[in-house]
Amino acid sequence: MLDQISELVKQFGGDAIVRNPSVPNEHNEAVMNETGNSILLGLQNMVAQGNVNDIAGLLNGGNIDASNPVVKQLTEQLSGNLGQKFGLSSNAASDVAGNMIPNVLGSLIGKANDPNQPGFNVSDIVNSIGGGSGLMDAITKYGGQFGLDQNRDGKVDINDATAAVSGKSGGFLSGILSKLFGK
Known part of the structure; x- marks a missing residue:
């Protein structure tokens, strides 16, 4: 699942990360890796903490914007990680996370629910975030x-x-x- 998420991060990372002057070029790849890892680990942590209903709502096509509790939590987590690990300002880290999380999750859920998308399915997401x-x-x-x-x-x-x-x-x-x- 991390591979699929990483591919989506690369797809959406052009504007949010690579062409973003707030993200130093030498950190582009590491910021993209951190984004993918944060999404997967964040979802796994939510399941471990019992937030299954929020994740089920997301998988069911719930709003994938800043008002969604899953998106909000993942955005806050990624923003904090980017600031701490790469020295991005609070605004820059929030902008990157606020752009990447909804786009990646929206695409991931859309592809998982599309039977014509090989390599993406809801059961893989559930298995990956369910901790095996x-x-x-x-x-x-x-x-x-x-x-x-x-x-x-x-x-x-x-x-x-x-x-x-x-x-x-x-x-x-x-x-x-x-x-x-x-x-």
């Missing part, structure tokens, strides 16, 4: 208690999520996941 299996472990552990075992095989796994999203199983989870993933 931690998020799925929690779903598996408690999912049966909440009726998430769609195929009634005694475990909650990707097959249950696929059945729910495709609507083949019906029920509560299908409705939630269908709304979440726009199916």
Whole structure:
């Protein structure tokens, strides 16, 4: 996932970073790397802190602007990192972060929700920000208690999520996941 985010950072980094006189040229590549890392680590930290609803709203196509809590938190984090690590002024760091975060997240979510975009999908995002299996472990552990075992095989796994999203199983989870993933 970091590779996909890094590609998007490069795509949007021309004006916000490379051609920005507030960012010294010798720091351009490092600022872009920091931006990609901050996005991925920031999303992972939000999941670890339990901000799953905010991230689900973002993945569902919520507003990807400064009013979005995920965008706000990531922008503040990146801005602080850029100031601390590269000596950018508060205004310059805020401008870079305020430009990059919404653009990169918007493109990432748009591509992940587009079935014609190979290499980008929502499940990869969820796996990457869920810290590997931690998020799925929690779903598996408690999912049966909440009726998430769609195929009634005694475990909650990707097959249950696929059945729910495709609507083949019906029920509560299908409705939630269908709304979440726009199916």
